[in-house]
Amino acid sequence: MRLCALLICLMPVLSFGAAPVIAQQASERERSNIRSPILTIDSDRVFNDSAFGERVARDVDAQGSALAAENRKIETDLEAEELELTAKRTTMDAETFRQLADEFDAKVQEIRARQAQKGRALNQLVDQEREVFLNGAGPVLEELMRDSGAAVILERRSVFVSANAIDITDEAIARIDESLGSGSD
Secondary structure, three states: OOHHHHHHHHHHOOOOOHHHHHHHHHHHHHHOOOOOOEEOOOHHHHHHOHHHHHHHHHHHEEEEEHHHHHHHHHOOOOOOOHHHHHHHHOOOOHHHHHHHHHHHHHHHHHHHHHHHHHHHHHHHHHHHHHHHHHHHHHHHHHHHHHHHOOOOOHHHHOOOOOOHHHOOOOHHHHHHHHHHHOOOO
């Protein structure tokens, strides 16, 4: 019975015919009028759309591009070295060639491992920056929760159905941007 009442209350929110702009305006009006013990947030969007997250994305993109360029240069150099080694094959005995080929293979494996480590370090940088962001965003989100009179903030993707009015993602981004900025300090 309660579920039916909840669904009936949510039907206007779930209306499929409303234009997005009207729905957004209604959502903003609802948000200012509704006091709920439960709020929802899209944490990925909070990070990605914040000034902090956008700065991290730019930094990682720049470093990733530099790593890709470095990898292309290394690949070109190794291909040239391999062609040179292949050309020398006819001028040396098999044992000498095998030794040079093994040294070249070891060099290639070492370079691959070093470049793969750089890629992993870039991924670790994203994880570290996200942790710094979450540590800084926590107090801001707690304040937002208190200001809203809520007891909990849930991840929006974990909620089956909710009123848009309890989503605080945009407000969280604005407050976090004000508090943390791009985090480049």
